[in-house]
Amino acid sequence: MEAAANLSRMGHTVTLIEKSSATGGRLNQWHALFPSRISPRPLLERLKSEISGNVNVILDAEVTGIEKNDDGYVVDMANNRMITADAILLTSGFDIFEAEKKEEYGYGIYENVITSVDLERIFNTGQPLLTVQGRKPSRIGFIHCVGSRDEKAGNFHCSKVCCVTAVKQAIEVKELIPSAEVFLFYMDLRMYGRHFEELYKDAQFKHGIQFIRARLSEAFENEDGTVQIRIEDTLLARPLKMSLDLLVLMVGIQAPKKKGNIIDLVGIQRDTDGFPKLDDPYGMPFRTGIPGIYCAGGITGPKTIDETLTEARAVASEIDAYLTGMPSFSNFESIVIGL
């Protein structure tokens, strides 16, 4: 949306194609943004208002093909719709790791195992946080790096944002249920951003959240529905087992892998981590190498919201330069932003 608004301001005709029935992507899913825990709604409202009236928005439209012809690009969508463009910006975002793939964690098998995405949704509903059996959980555990830094899961890379998200969610859970014991099971704590380290210290001191350096090998469900976990307390070099009422899996960010996803449709080469191979990752981290086609935001890798918006403005100016440099400048049609 940010890129669309910027491009429109520069004088171009922009169409925004959205696969679902609302714009905003992942922003719609999150309850509070780290580190200061503000709501994403004001940002979402600002973005929506900036595109209203000047960007053509097509909702419920899944892109099924992109072909090049002499005039530019033709974008095909489901239900036989079609649109042409001089330039295309892909902002279809990242995928979230499917936690079922980590069979030993029991997502989809054990009742009280949920993901961080599920938890964020629960926060959004405003409902009390309860176990499936309807009890108030007295012990909640968060497992870091589910589907990230894990060759067996097919994702070797670090998803960057889950550590700080885990700390944020732990604090939110503790505020919801002050009597609960909250544990975070981490390999490393990647508190890279501004105010992230303070969030970590606050979590420990203000909220009494406990951090145990360990990686979960297997979870198991006891008869009463509680989850028993088997970890090694690495800093003590001893195996440890404990029971939890609720287990939250911090699922990682990955490149789209499903058949028919937009990266493969366009024919962009994949890098070793599955994300699009970038032409010039230092200087121009949104160029795909295919003239007229650009990528920005979560599609190029794990990213925070502020980074995504900055990238949006940068790529808008790059697309503007590309279009104004074209021989048929005065006659250009629309720029399409696909989702």
Next chain:
Amino acid sequence: MIDFGYSIKADRQINFDTNSKRMLEFVRTAEPSIDWCMSCGTCSSACTAASITDYSLRRLILSVRRGIESDVLNTVFRCRFCGKCANACPRGVNTRNIIYMMQTAATKILNHETLMH
């Protein structure tokens, strides 16, 4: 009893559910800064006692959190309160008070007293 020539080995796995956290509560009440500790190990790397014994403040704070009292009872008295750990700690944890509290708790346990301030 038959002598089989071997015996059952003790289970090393820490049973977090059943280990008592009384020592942690005792120390934490007196010195809440124990919660600032992030187990970085700067304290134990500066430590005098750590050079010549197996004393490790980093490990002891973890043992207290896990309810492994034997570690504290066996090693905490090796500290001589030189203060190098408090100097080194990047988070400003009051390590000397924590050690003092752990020693107090250990003494009470060894004298079969209740763990109360």
Next chain:
Amino acid sequence: MKNEGKKRLWQEYQKEIATDNFFYGRSCVRQNFFPGAEQTFLKILRESLNKTVFENPGHTTCTGIGYHCDVVPLNTTMTVVARQFALMTEAGFENFAVSCITSFGLYTEIIETWKHFPETETQTREFLKQATGREFKIPHNLAHASDIIYKLRHEIAAISPYRLVNHITGKPLKVVEHIGCHYSKMFPEKGIGGAEYPYVLAGLAEALGGEVIDYPERRHCCGFGFRQYVIRANRGYSLSCSKKKFDSMEPYKPDVIITNCPGCPYFLDRWQYVVSEMEGKTYGENGHGIPVLTYEELAGITLGYDPWEIGLKTHQVSCEPLLVKMGVAFDPSGKYRGKNNEYLGRPAKPTHLRIDMDAIVLEPSKQPFEVTHD
């Protein structure tokens, strides 16, 4: 527990299993621990299900134990395994049925090695030719005997007079299934159900009416391994592994443990006795311990074979409580009788573990030893 989640996983880990015309490779040590088990497998397949199972008494150990104990080098093991395959090829078979789980893991490992490193296959063929003059084909289908029983479980259930059900209360019996480590932990895709929720024994138990119970240490190794227990002083390691499993499954009150490896039932059976001598602790009801059966013995009992004939006499933990619960017809005194009804004598009684029919409560209203048909 959401069973749909498990079922979805089971669908992902399926494999081809042949249903007839097998070349059977026996286990080297299994027949010492459970003499009747392999015979029962052959009887089930040949007599009850009319399948062809061929045996060549000239086959050898696969050298799995030797290989895992580092006393047999890999090249030798590969050549010995190649000879097994050669015997199969010479007899005109393509389906290899493996009795031992370690053999299964070993054959799978060797076939994979040959696939990824073809020079090792060429070398093995040369070695075999030089040493024995034989040639071999890689089996078209390599299946463990428990896979075959799993594949034929519905056929077995259809002709079984008995069920894994308490014949008085009608409640399904609680079954602990213990899979040998070498079955799917090495190659999850070669095991039915994968490594986390293997289904090969669970499927059999469920087809026979039992209820499979899940307990925290389900995936824990029984401690058989190889190299550590060869030396007596190290056996505490193995013993402690099994004990951890027993302590974990105890609250779930299992009626029987079923396994598909030669070593696992041996350890799970014998260690219960050792734990009872060392600590006075018994598992199961009334101090009887939890009976441990191999999958063939289980299938054999439900098919109505005589429990003593299939070798339940040699079990340390008495199987009588299970037989009584299932309503199987048997003669308790047959336990200490051999061929021609000759009395074999009784071994010394364990200090704490109850054996035989000791303290088994029989329902007064029901005739004991009545055969209940489904």
